Amino acid sequence: MADERATNGKAANGEDGDPMAAFRELRDTYLNAWSKSMVDAVNTEAYAKASGQMLDAYLSVSSPLREIMEKTMLQALQQLSMPSRADVISLAERLTNVEMKLDDMDAKLDTLTDFRKQPASAARVRKPAAVAPPNTRKGKR
Amino acid sequence: MVEAAVVADQFAVFAEKLTDFSKTVTAKVSIAQTPKELVWTLNKAKLYRYVPVLPKEKRHPVPLLLIFALMNRPYILDLRPGHSFVEFMVSQGYDLYLLDWGSPGPEDKNLKFDDYTLEYMPRAIRKMKAISGVEEFSMLGWCIGAILATVYSALRAEDGLRNLILLTAPLDFSNKQGITFAKWVDERFFDVDKVLAAVGNMPAEMIDYGARALKPVDNYVLNYLKLWDNLDNPHVVEGWKAMNTWVTDNVPLAGGVFRQLIVDLYRNDRLMRGEWMIRGERVDLSRIRANLLTVIAEGDHITPPCQSEAILSKVSSKDKELFRTPGGHIGIMAGSGAHKITWPHLEHWLGPRSK
Numbered sequence: 001m002a003d004e005r006a007t008n009g010k011a012a013n014g015e016d017g018d019p020m021a022a023f024r025e026l027r028d029t030y031l032n033a034w035s036k037s038m039v040d041a042v043n044t045e046a047y048a049k050a051s052g053q054m055l056d057a058y059l060s061v062s063s064p065l066r067e068i069m070e071k072t073m074l075q076a077l078q079q080l081s082m083p084s085r086a087d088v089i090s091l092a093e094r095l096t097n098v099e100m101k102l103d104d105m106d107a108k109l110d111t112l113t114d115f116r117k118q119p120a121s122a123a124r125v126r127k128p129a130a131v132a133p134p135n136t137r138k139g140k141r
Numbered sequence: 142m143v144e145a146a147v148v149a150d151q152f153a154v155f156a157e158k159l160t161d162f163s164k165t166v167t168a169k170v171s172i173a174q175t176p177k178e179l180v181w182t183l184n185k186a187k188l189y190r191y192v193p194v195l196p197k198e199k200r201h202p203v204p205l206l207l208i209f210a211l212m213n214r215p216y217i218l219d220l221r222p223g224h225s226f227v228e229f230m231v232s233q234g235y236d237l238y239l240l241d242w243g244s245p246g247p248e249d250k251n252l253k254f255d256d257y258t259l260e261y262m263p264r265a266i267r268k269m270k271a272i273s274g275v276e277e278f279s280m281l282g283w284c285i286g287a288i289l290a291t292v293y294s295a296l297r298a299e300d301g302l303r304n305l306i307l308l309t310a311p312l313d314f315s316n317k318q319g320i321t322f323a324k325w326v327d328e329r330f331f332d333v334d335k336v337l338a339a340v341g342n343m344p345a346e347m348i349d350y351g352a353r354a355l356k357p358v359d360n361y362v363l364n365y366l367k368l369w370d371n372l373d374n375p376h377v378v379e380g381w382k383a384m385n386t387w388v389t390d391n392v393p394l395a396g397g398v399f400r401q402l403i404v405d406l407y408r409n410d411r412l413m414r415g416e417w418m419i420r421g422e423r424v425d426l427s428r429i430r431a432n433l434l435t436v437i438a439e440g441d442h443i444t445p446p447c448q449s450e451a452i453l454s455k456v457s458s459k460d461k462e463l464f465r466t467p468g469g470h471i472g473i474m475a476g477s478g479a480h481k482i483t484w485p486h487l488e489h490w491l492g493p494r495s496k
Contacts, residue, residue, distance in 0.1 A: 035356065039356055043324065048324045052331050089247055092246065093248050096184045100260065100264070103181075
């Protein structure tokens with residue numbers, strides 16, 4: 001998110017009699033013009049194309065190196081009988097599913113607690129909103 | 142000799158100012174100071190309830206849930222004491238909740254809008270209703286949070302949403318020429334699948350760069366120059382430090398969400414066209430019946446005003462309003478004028494509708 005810092009301080013002109021006031025005014029005029037031209041520049045198709053090409057080139061060059069590093073790391077971890085990144089990720093996914101089940105149980109307990117607190121004649125049971133069961137297909141989360 | 146002494150003095154003053162500037166730029170200040178309690182968690186998401194400051198009989202019975210963007214910290218809504226939307230609303234008697242999405246890890250790279258709107262949000266809202274003992278609630282969504290709030294409102298229209306507030310909501314992507322991001326992620330120039338295959342989740346640094354590149358001179362030069370010019374103004378410096386702390390604290394965006402954002406929204410405008418499928422359900426905006434307030438920032442270069450107007454004609458809400466205010470994407474809620482314009486307007490709109 002681009003910053004829009006709250007800088008409500010004095011204007012660039014500064015106080016009366018400030019010898020730097022004229023310089024600051026010239027500086028700000030130049031920078032505002034440069035700002036406007038840069039905003040126009042980044043809005044062009046040429047900029048979009050250029051930045052896309054740079055990103056694509058970086059990814060193409062770095063991809064083989066990344067693959068080698070991942071394979072090497074995986075082999076090293078296997079040799080050391082240590083879990084790989086994929087193992088840890090799989091564990092984390094299962095933990096999230098367990099959390100969801102616990103949350104659903106907690107909601108049901110809340111409802112039961114509410115129901116038991118109210119007198120039978122005035123009971124107005126608030127059912128917990130049903131939430132679709134978590135998608136446990138591999139790769140979904 | 143006298144001239145040499147004057148020059149030496151001026152150099153010393155300059156050096157001291159440079160030291161102050163360096164310290165300010167790198168300072169991290171305490172933010173999100175309004176007292177709150179953690180009431181629910183799921184994976185990285187956390188639901189906070191702010192501690193009420195008014196007695197129950199003076200509070201609005203309908204709670205308000207704040208939903209911010211997925212790739213930024215939500216404490217922009219509670220920046221610093223004396224300049225915090227959260228603090229303001231709590232003082233006005235709102236039962237206030239904030240859903241903090243947290244920072245996704247590698248295991249979350251497949252999370253999509255489907256998961257956030259149909260698993261995380263319903264559970265958080267269920268907990269909120271249980272704590273507050275109500276069936277109806279209000280929801281405020283800002284930026285990507287507005288997309289989440291809109292999708293949830295359409296898919297779960299019967300869940301008790303009474304009031305919906307959308308701030309700088311990027312919902313309409315039909316005007317490609319007017320949206321800079323849309324040009325950058327055009328399928329001719331940006332291979333989203335290649336990027337995500339390499340990074341998994343969209344890194345915070347890339348998102349931050351993309352946002353700053355919209356106004357490069359402003360973000361990389363002018364903002365620091367304004368700080369330099371106002372180093373002797375503690376009010377300006379404190380505000381700058383707080384905002385800088387937030388701006389430099391971004392989080393990654395789950396890969397699945399990023400892909401949907403680019404392909405479904407920026408490239409194909411599926412939400413407004415009524416073609417967006419979320420877990421097999423079509424997001425039908427006409428199902429939204431909640432009272433609706435849409436806020437547009439007229440100086441917004443991230444979400445241009447054209448992206449937030451069409452929603453009004455799509456919903457079935459009888460009570461709806463479009464509020465335009467000067468300011469930028471973040472400035473309308475966290476800038477120096479927010480407490481005079483946006484916050485009072487939100488409160489005046491929501492108050493009578495929260496009884």
